[in-house]
Amino acid sequence: MRIGWLQRFIQTAVILLLLVPVPAARAVLTIEIIGSGANQFPIAIVPFRSEGGLPQQLTPVISADLARSGVFRAIDAGGLNPPPSEPQELNYPTFRARGADAVVIGTVAPQPDGRYEVRFRLMDVQKQAQLAGFAYTASREQLRHTAHKIADVIYEKLTGDKGVFSTRIAYVAKNGKRFELQVADADGYGAQTILQSGEPIISPSWSPDGTRLAYVSFEQKKPVVYVQSLTTGARRAVANFWGSNSAPTWSPDGRRLAVVLTKDGGSQIYVVGADGGEATRLTRSTAIDTEPNFSPDGQLLLFTSDRGGSPQIYGMSTSGSDVRRLTFEGTYNVSPRFNPDGKSFTFIQRNGGRFNVAVQDLATRQVQVLTDGTVDESPSFAPNGRMILYATEVRGRGILSAVSSDGRVKQRLTANAGDVREPAWGPLPK
């Protein structure tokens, strides 16, 4: 029996829409660097002229972003009097002697309208030439975001990959009996609570344009899939059929969601419109089919199925045809998520009782295990495909971790209090 989403729009809940000023940026997730990459690029970041008096300084944020990527090694930029902020003030031999291959300089100037003009230049120490330079106008509240944008430019110029320092992550924080779906900057700052509940929340999933989150909430005493706007706060139950509704994932055009429904008996994969409505069935098995994930080109779906006797990862066309098994190592391979480049996917593999993050290349079927925890779960690729964010436990506490796709760079993200789980890395800003 189907319960239409219209009827479910009125919830068994007290709904409060609060007018709350945007809170001052505060770290809710603390990030520790545990492992670094090989062959790090040495870079010096000179404090920007006049940033000292600002409510938010930029170069500490830029330095932290670049350090966190694992790709850069910080070179001492202090002890220069006065610190250079224009190219003609740069003493290249000094920086060469310190081992820097690049140096970042910049200025901040307050404007009459209360905003700031931020200028920076990325200079090549060997060639003594400018690699990049931009100017931004930012309000006080935008200074931190501007620092992230500068770090993105530096990262892209020196590695060729897009930076992800301006992106956001979603995750579920659990404190006692309270569950909060939160969205924070990729460095853990500025966490905002999207949904607070006394019942569990799982499986957050970002829309491709970053404006909406789909998730599963148990507030109606059963799992129901909701889509919530991050700009207006409005939300709607898009899958609340008879039985359980879960595992939402967005099509690349943002118009549809693949979900898992049990309304026809057993967990099967369906597609619904992003605003709800009728469900079109894709899988037809008597097994468990779950955890669908669209390929970036929208042509394929990865999913988890135990139709062969144990949970493994399969691929199928978006019409549900051409089902083929993809994982063949071991008896438990689940939670597939595509690399944004479409050439590989990350997943969880059980080995001797431990659950670890792995990556499989689609063409070669080669598998690389990237982590060595015991209960790693929910892997999610950064939008540049370079890092994988996942959930794990350390000393009984739920934390998030990140690992680079070559396994070398490692970070831990811990909350001030309680457990964190179910991470989802948001898309590149438009």
Place this chain on the structure above:
Amino acid sequence: MKKILIVTLISGALAACASDPASEQDGAKVEERKPTVVDRQPVKPADDDATKGLKDDSLSASALRDPKNILSKRSVYFDYDSNVVKDEFRPLVTAHARYLQQNAKAKMRIEGNADDRGSREYNLALGQRRADAVKQMLQLLGARADQIEAVSFGEEKPKCKDAAEACWAQNRRGDIAYPSNGE
């Protein structure tokens, strides 16, 4: 016991996206609603056959809460990697099936659970299998399919949290709930 859900929606995302954070709030209303319970689809009136033999008051709604009545027992436990309802739980399931059969308007929710090893979504599906197994047995024993909604909580509502078989066994379970009792 009804749990009160507080949904806090903070509109106006990152500061960086808004030139003036305060103006993002214009669309949001301050609204307070009493909890509303949405009725499920209307049930067809019970036919006479279903009420035969209903003089036995052990089948009334108060029996659901009477600790001396098997109907107050609500949990079916499962072996590892199994959805088979073991013989020791037949009397319990039979009693609930009879209750549903004799009370044609009664509705039940079966909540399947799983231990926490592995993927949350796969465990949600494992819990669902257990709920479905209990529902299937209830139907065989006379309950109607539309009286029973089988759902899963997966690993999300564990009875205990130790990484040990004694605890995992407790979480491999299906729970019977009657929404009309506020459960």
